[in-house]
Amino acid sequence: MFMQLLFGLSALLTLSGAIAVLVTKNIMHACIFLLASLIGIAGLYATLGADFVAVTQIMVYVGGIVILMIFAVMLTGGKDFVSRAQNLLGLAPSMGNKWTYTVGLLVSLVFLLTNVKLISSIVKSHPAKTFGNEFPSTVNQLGHLLIKDHVLAFELSSVLLLGALVGAAMIARPRKQ
Amino acid sequence: MNQTVVSYLSQYEFYDHLLAFFGNNQGLLSFVIYMIFILIIVTMCATIGGLGTYAERKISADLQQRVGPNRVGPYGLLQFLADGVKMMTKEDIMPFTADKFLFYLAPLLALVGVFSTLAVLPFSSGFALADLNVGVFYLIAISSLVGVAVFLGGYASNSKWSMLGGMRGASQIISYEIPVTLSVLAITLLAGGMSFGTIVGQQKGLPFNWFIFHNPFAFLAFFVFFTGALAETNRAPFDLPEAESELVSGYHTEYTGMRFGFFALAEYIEVFVVCGVAAALFLGGSSLPFNISFDILPLQLLEFIIFMTKTLLLYYVVIWIRWTLPRLRVDQLMSICWKYLTPMAILNLVGCSIWIVVFNGKSIAELIFGGH
Structure with missing residues (x-):
């Protein structure tokens, strides 16, 4: 139910x-x-x-x-x-x-x-x-899968995220005159 | 999902009679039991939230050598009921230029976010609504609804003060989620599970079995968690979203009557929930000393009292901190989070994992006294 x-x-x-x-x-x-x-x-x-x-x-x-x-x-x-x-097509x-x-x-x-x-x-x-x-x-199974079978994709995505973070910090930081 | 109210009750004889009364419909019976216990827990926590406002005023009065509320009821205890009646009967004002839908939605969203967290709070080993396998994670995730609510409250009012308060609230809650989550992760590593049942079950026995005394890193993690939790619940010294000396009242400036009451109630219940989580994660939660393990109802009551005592003591500390420390500036707030708390939380996480590997998961006490 x-x-x-x-x-x-x-x-x-x-x-x-x-x-x-x-x-x-x-x-x-x-x-x-x-x-x-x-x-x-x-x-x-x-x-x-x-x-x-x-x-x-x-x-x-x-x-x-x-x-x-x-x-x-x-x-x-x-x-x-x-x-x-006003019309239906332009609604969105x-x-x-x-x-x-x-x-x-x-x-x-x-x-x-x-x-x-x-x-x-x-x-x-x-x-x-x-x-x-x-x-x-599903927590245990997911953990095992991430760390054993798919560890390369897991680590690569973390590198990608780190790159995005550093890039955002580079763009956002104040420029020295 | 084990150790819930239903599975706890099902070991007693009267459960079978109840089941027969419901025509052996297991699903319907658990539904009814859940509804009753949800009603009990929500009512209890709303009362605690209401009494929290009383405690706040009384303790602040003590700290500032004033008298505090003392007119309504014995020692002014019924002051929060009088306040509730006052809020109910107040005129419900909405600014003309406000976004009506979001203005009405924001206080409800704050309450929903806080009440949803009560589902996994481990009041005692039998008296908890659900012991999810992802308990702590669920709690962190669902409480982020409050951040959305604070932000929407600020936006929908269409007032500069509200807007600034909402902006500050959202950025503060997003930022401080990181050290809090990392500290929780360290404890999850030590306990080997994310459910509150597992975490509290690992801390049975004397106080040196608590996770706060497990190793030096966990000790530090407690303070990182507590500081971050103060900031996430917008409590002083991190109450920048409602800084009354600069923003009138922050994100709920334009709210009147019970809508303001909803925000205030949500804040006080959230403080209670956060203190309960701190007690469960680091201070042993509802576990009894000396590994007493008879499964009788009075013992459940004892566990409940132990949990509430720890939680309310932390609640006292939160109020005490509020009336002791001055408010931070916005830039100090951000630098504390990103330059001090987050690196410390990462250090704690790495330290805890190294400790587990080197000492085979034993706590300091077990290393000294040669535990099991």
Whole structure:
């Protein structure tokens, strides 16, 4: 019962948040709806039994990305950046005209078909599981995988992040006259 | 997810009667039990938050040789109820140019972020809502909602003071999350797990089994954690987001009535939660001395009292610090975080991991007295 409830609420939050991001005309509100959608995705991960990934989702997106987005929106004009379009196509702020919409539709169709093709093999080989009230722990398995099998990718990504950090510090530091 | 309220109750006989009463529907019964205990814990913590405002005023009065609240109820104890009634009946004012949706959302988001952390707080070995495998990590992650709320409160008010307070609050909370998380990581290494059950279970016995006395690095990590936690909850000397001498009241300048009350309540409960986490991670939490292990209900009560005593003592220290130290400047705040606390936290983390390898995970006490 917990799982069905959790799944229903998370799915509702994810979908309604995502739709609200598209529909709203205020970019600050869009950030908050995105936050709701991302929390919903964390709930979906929890439903799948991936507790660590769920918490990491909240940690990274709520604590980091959304706050950074709000900072960026405020530094670039905040709520003055509001769409004034009246028709349906111009509802989403600065998304272009009907040609860009047509191209976008075609591209998303191609992506959809590719993804369905990719996922179908996984779905066929792994039949749907039903979970009880127990959350299986994934922390130990994830730790072993990260440190043993995927240690190279793990270390390389940390070097990449360090590079980004040093680059940001270089750009932001005050210039000596 | 073990050692929760439900699995603790399920070892008693009356649980079977309850189960029969609910038509053997395990899911429904655990749902009802969770709802009841959530109600108990939230009510309890809201009362603690309310009494926190009373304690704050009374202790500050003692420190400044004043009398403090002493009119409502015995020793002024019911002052917080009177304040609550006052806030409820106040006019709810919203600035004309405010962003209405975000203005209403911000105080609720702050409360949601704080109340969600109560789910993993280990009041005793049986009386905790959930013992998640990612307990500490969940707590750190979900409490960052408060940062968003502080920032939104500042932005939505559309006032310069609120805006500055919100900006300061967000940058402060993001920055101080790093030393706090690194200190928690050091303890996670020592305990070998992120669930509060594992962490508290490792500290059973006399006080020298606590993680704060495990090794010199963990001792330092406690102070890094506590300083960082003070900054994350916007308490003095780090209360720059609501610095009243420069920003009127910071991010909640434009809030009136119960909306202001929500922010204040969220802050006081968050301080309680942070003190509880510090007690559980470093000071043994609810573990009983001498490894007593009869599983009876009075013992649970004893554990609960031990946990609350440690937590409220830390709460006292937080208030004491607030009324003793002057407020920092913004640049001092940032340099303390990035130049002193973060390197210290990294040193503690590396030191703890080296200690585990060199001394095979034994604490100082075990090395001296030749423990198990």
